[in-house]
Amino acid sequence: MAADVEQTDWSALVFRVRDHQDRAAFAALFRHFAPRVKAFLMKSGASEALAEECAQDVMATLWQKARLFDAERASVATWVFTIARNRRIDALRKSRRPEPEDLPWGPEPEPDQAEVFEAQQETERLGVALAQLPLKQRVLIERAYFGDLSHSEIAAETGLPLGTIKSRIRLALDRLRQQMDVKATEK
């Protein structure tokens, strides 16, 4: 059960949607993520009808923006979360949330498989670690993400392995900036 879910290569399915408009791949993504997005939105205070509609929107956006998915940087779950977050801001009339400047390079058409695997593993390990937290602490983290806590109530000391994710992304950013600098001096 859980093991099956962990073994599904979600990014490969997104690539099939991106490259071949593959409906079967999309259906598999939909069956897994749509109910989770819907649950997330309901826990964030949306009615069932609104959450259903927004979950469909989020999945439609996943199809439409498949080529913007950067599998080296984020797992599909993380990417879906960022789309759902934006949809929630509109649906529940939350405060605008400007994004940082775009990184000067885009998703690679042929991403590094090791990096893609690592990004997906990280989210899975994080999920396991989250499930193992004492209930009270886990509820507090989830409530923060459901928008159920004011920012002064948020305690970010999670005891979760966020540092390893940060370090990997940081290294990748450093590497890419160096490559950019080399290219710039070659010109």
Place this chain on the structure above:
Amino acid sequence: MTIKHHLSDELLMAYAAAELPEAFNLVIASHLSICDECRARSMAFDALGGAVIEDSTCEMSAGSLEACLSRIEMLPQAVVPERRHSDAVLPAPVLDYVGGGLSSVKWRSLGMGVRQSILRIGDKGASARLLYIPAGAAMPDHGHRGMELTLVLQGAFRDEADRFARGDIEIADSSVEHTPVAEAGEACICLAATQGSLKFNALLPRLAQPFFRI
């Protein structure tokens, strides 16, 4: 450029959860635009959002997938958005709010060469403004009831505790009392977001000022 003062985990998590007033989101997005360290931390908090989303599920309505697929057929081709870049002083999110670079900022004088430009923010939770402090001048006195985030975009300022240069962020709650002064050499330009309404004390007699926190 080495940034010394970074965002707190609490702010990064609240930004990931989209639970902050717009003005704070703007300052955070601006810092992330020039600080890879915090950007990587912020992406780790997004990954936690991914784990939270994985954690609970429910039933979709009957025919949901089919409805979604027909919705997709109606969608226009996605236009790949143009990459937003920062300029030498203003980070991309600030450029969006100003509608151009530094020369497009509509400054208002606060006296003594100090200028500010209040940015148009949609919600009332917090206000955001750009501040221009001539080299060697002091920041204007003002009180705020809640948190204030200040991001240095040009030059540097010092207060009793520390020095803040480009990219550095100062997180001050209402209990912080300090008198920041711009360093000699170059004018200091900052982006500041302040919770609650701003109270400028410049026109008040010195006597009244102890009532306000700076």
